[in-house]
Amino acid sequence: MAKQTAPVKKNETITLTFEDLTHEGNGVGKINGYPLFVPYALPGEAASVKVVKVNKNFAFGKLLKVHKPSPDRVKAPCNVYHKCGGCQLQHMSYDKQLKMKRDQVKNVMRKIAHLDHIPVHPVIGMEDPWRYRNKVSIPVGEKDGELITGFYQKRSHRIIEDMETCVVQDEVNDRSIEAVRRIASSLGIKAYDEKTHRGVLRHVMVRTGQKTNETMIVLVTRTQELPHKKELIKELTETYPHVKSIIQNINDERTNVILGKKVKLLWGEEYIYDMIGDIKFAISAKSFYQVNPPQTEKLYKQALEYANIDHNDVVIDAYCGIGTISLFLAQKAKKVYGVEVVPEAISDAKKNAKINGITNAAFYVGEAEKVMPWWTAQGLKPDVIVVDPPRKGCDEELLKAMINMMPKRIVYVSCNPSTLARDLCILEDGGYATQEVQPVDMFPQTGHVECCSLLVRKDK
Structure with missing residues (x-):
């Protein structure tokens, strides 16, 4: 042949x-x-x-x-769009982006989950799909003795030198990055060189509370000490009053991972604050906090609507992070149990519950697939389970634990339609019926789409 x-x-x-x-x-x-x-x-x-x-x-x-x-x-407004790769869809009208994302979800529901009959609603988009990101991490390099900052070019570790702004970043983040680069360069602070594993400043990370206008600057260094830190802090804080926190993160490893394990408070507060809806969140240098709070609020409102909980309901929030969804649920439920594998996240979740005066949410460190069977053995019977896993989806043992707990409803929040569809198959086989899927555009100008799905136990 x-x-x-x-x-x-x-x-x-x-x-x-x-x-x-x-x-x-x-x-x-x-x-x-x-x-x-x-x-x-x-x-x-x-x-x-x-x-x-x-x-x-x-x-x-x-x-x-x-x-x-x-x-x-359409004409992409970013002058480095074709070099950067951070966005993939700036050449496409926003209406077309939303249609493409809905089609993507429909396709995986049909091809992977075999759920052709399930309604996939139009994507909830943004009125203004620009300048939405509240966090940026930018690598630092050097050219002709001056510091340069910019994202890496696609599939490379070459910094894009002519990157003056990022059109999906909060403008405060842009200005803060530019200020750190200019001041650090004038003080003679050297950039990290990944080839020689020498130099000081590796990355600059900026986080901004969009409702509070508070800014945290995180300086990621190879060295234990940051040269000229007093002068750097003085100029930053005197010129930019919105800066509430300056943190040093030490990463002395040969690695592509941005943040190291050691964090030092250089000036100001350990946390900045932001609001999603009427709930206040403390955000540390290493907190996981959604980068698009206005869309996060829409996503969580949808999750709350699907959960359909009342004051008698017990709810489990698996992969609870710093308690973002848990605290929304706790406003309606009798009791919320959050579980998360990252100890720092659970510490932040407890802090956030205290800040908001929420006493009916309890948070536990551990792998959800191990903690939930233990809860079952203790007699815990949830009415609703909400799950928001990473891109790889739920561990199969966790899906089994959810099925064994027999909640009336499962609300599955997903950042990856393919793994969502895969997991819905398992939950369907375990006695649950998928009712509907609501996509939400958390990352305009990129190919990513978030989904919120409702499943109901079939015997209900």
Whole structure:
């Protein structure tokens, strides 16, 4: 039998018409049924494409020239959009982004979960899908004796030097990064060099409370001491009164991980504060806190609506983090039990409960899949379980523990539609029926989409 060969060759230039989008937002065109995936291309467009990689079943291309632009094509406002890779969809109208994300969720519900009949609602988007991120971590480098800051270019560790602003970041974060770079450079503080493992300043991280306007600056260093820290702190705090906290994080490892284990308070408070709805949160340097609070509020309102809890209900919040969902649930429930594997997060959750005067939420350190069977053995019977796992989805043992607890309802919050669909299959087999899925756009201009799903026990 003759070996089948691809209908295109590497470095060949072809004309292609695009008919679909991948879940990352790449255009899909086909030659005799053979798909080519091309970033920045949109359905309906005809374009010249250079083939850059050829596999047996598909190829990747580079967009050279669009001959027939889609009505959904817009000019990206970011001047480094094609270099950076942090955003993937700035060339696409926002309405089209929301439609693409809904289609993505519908597709995985059909192909992976086999739940064609389940309503997937239109994506809840933002009125203004720019400048929404409340946290940024920027690497620091050096050129001609001056410090430079900027995201890495796609698939590299080269800093984008001409990056003046980031259009999805809070403007306060932009200004704070620029201030640290300028002041540290004038003081002669050296950037970390990952090749030689020398130098001082590795990253600058900035967190901003969007409701409180409080800012935390985290200086990630290789060294135990930060040179000229008094002068740096003086100039930052005198010039920028919104800065409430300056932290040093020490990371002396040869690693791509941004934060190290040791944290030192250099000036101000250990925490800044922000609000989601009417709940106040203390945010430390290493806290997990949602980067888009306005959309988080919409997501949590949906979770609360699906949970449909009253003052007699007992609720479990698995992967509770710093208690963000738990404290919303506690406003309605009789009792909320939160579980999280990260001890610092549980410490923050307890602090947040105290700040808000919430006494009916209890938080425990541990792996949810181990803690929940223990709770069952103690006689705990939840009415509702809310779960918000990382991108890899729920551990299978956790899904079994949820099924064994037999709550009336499960609310599954997910940042990865594919693992959500996989886990819904297991919960469906365990006696639960998926009722509906509500996608929420937490990260405009990117391919990511969050979902909130409601499951009800079938015998109910």
